[in-house]
Every structure is written in structure tokens, then in C-alpha cells.
Amino acid sequence: MTKIGVLGLQGAIREHIQSIEASGAEGLTIKRKEQLDEVDGLILPGGESTTMRRLIDKYDFFDALIDFGKQGKPIFGTCAGLILLANDIVGQDHAHLQLMNMKVERNAFGRQKDSFEAKIDISGVADDFEAVFIRAPYIVEVGDNVEILATYRGNVVAAQQGTFLCSAFHPELTNDHRFTNYFVQLVEEVKKTLASS
Numbered sequence: 001m002t003k004i005g006v007l008g009l010q011g012a013i014r015e016h017i018q019s020i021e022a023s024g025a026e027g028l029t030i031k032r033k034e035q036l037d038e039v040d041g042l043i044l045p046g047g048e049s050t051t052m053r054r055l056i057d058k059y060d061f062f063d064a065l066i067d068f069g070k071q072g073k074p075i076f077g078t079c080a081g082l083i084l085l086a087n088d089i090v091g092q093d094h095a096h097l098q099l100m101n102m103k104v105e106r107n108a109f110g111r112q113k114d115s116f117e118a119k120i121d122i123s124g125v126a127d128d129f130e131a132v133f134i135r136a137p138y139i140v141e142v143g144d145n146v147e148i149l150a151t152y153r154g155n156v157v158a159a160q161q162g163t164f165l166c167s168a169f170h171p172e173l174t175n176d177h178r179f180t181n182y183f184v185q186l187v188e189e190v191k192k193t194l195a196s197s
């Protein structure tokens with residue numbers, strides 16, 4: 001069975017595992033970098049990106065995560081996870097994993113809209129998807145190789161660059177598992193390709 005890890009250092013972990021299992025794959029909480037060898041794909045959950053980065057460094061995950069992505073294994077970054085994937089962050093000198101060619105802004109919806117839900121269409125994935133935004137970022141610029149999958153009020157909130165997928169919202173917090181399911185299918189396809197190469 002396809003196994004998908006959820007980086008288990010901080011943030012919304014359990015709901016992602018449930019969503020992975022509802023999508024027909026096995027979910028594994030990743031607490032040590034060696035566990036990355038056991039999984040075919042990885043979710044970087046929501047939480048707080050600066051805290052998550054601190055823990056990534058503390059537990060020596062930084063190079064292992066980049067390596068995982070560069071091997072061609074799919075990574076899905078949600079909310080803080082999206083921030084970790086970006087190669088540029090508004091107002092910060094240093095980005096984190098830099099696996100996706102895009103510039104993001106943290107807490108971009110401002111204080112008044114700290115948390116909200118909205119129905120959005122995600123291209124090729126789901127129409128009328130109930131997206132839960134919590135102190136969410138959005139994407140302010142994308143490179144040529146990045147496909148925009150969803151916007152909300154003109155702001156980019158989901159995108160894909162090959163095996164890297166990201167959303168500014170939390171796809172794991174409702175019973176609608178279509179976005180996680182899309183990621184699981186991507187992981188299954190890539191797993192077949194990597195096995196035959």
C-alpha cells in the first residue's frame with residue numbers, strides 16, 4: 001500500500017493522517033528523518049512556519065527534506081507547509097526549503113480575516129471545495145513552471161509545480177477529502193514511475 005508521511009514536529013497532524021487514510025493510503029507521522037525512507041510522499045502540515053523551521057533544524061530534518069523532494073517524491077505543503085516550500089517570502093531575507101518557485105506572504109489576509117471558510121474551485125481537483133483558512137498565507141508571484149490551481153478573491157491559494165503541491169488553506173479539516181485524494185493519486189503515479197526507472 002502507498003504510504004504517506006506527515007511531518008510530525010508541530011501543527012495539524014492527526015487530521016492529515018485521517019484524511020490520508022480516508023483516501024485509501026496508509027498515513028505515518030514522521031518524527032525522525034530516517035522514517036522518510038519508509039514513505040512515498042510527504043505532507044508538511046499547517047502550524048507556525050517559524051516554529052516548524054526551528055524544529056526542522058533542531059531534529060536535523062533540513063537536508064533530508066530537500067533530498068526527499070529532489071529524489072522526485074511528492075510533497076504537499078498546507079498553510080505553514082506552503083510557506084516552507086516557497087523560495088521567497090515577503091519581508092524575510094531567508095526562505096526555507098525553497099523547493100517551489102513562488103513568492104508567498106505570511107498572514108496575508110490580515111487580522112480581521114484571521115480565520116474564515118470559503119467555497120473555492122480547485123482546477124482539476126474539486127469544484128465547490130470548502131476551504132478553511134487560518135492565519136493563512138497566499139502566493140503573490142509564481143514562476144513559469146508553477147501551475148495555479150485555485151484563487152480566492154484574486155489571490156493565489158493553491159498551486160502545483162510537478163511533484164510539489166501546496167495550499168494556503170487546510171484541506172484536512174473537513175470531511176471533504178478530494179484534495180488529499182488528488183495528492184494520494186499523484187503519489188501513486190510517481191511511485192510507479194520511480195519503481196520502473
Ligand code: GLN
Binds near residue numbers: 048050080083135136
Ligand atoms: N501564519 C502561519 C505561519 O506564518 C501559518 C498558519 C497556518 O498554518 N494555519 O506560519
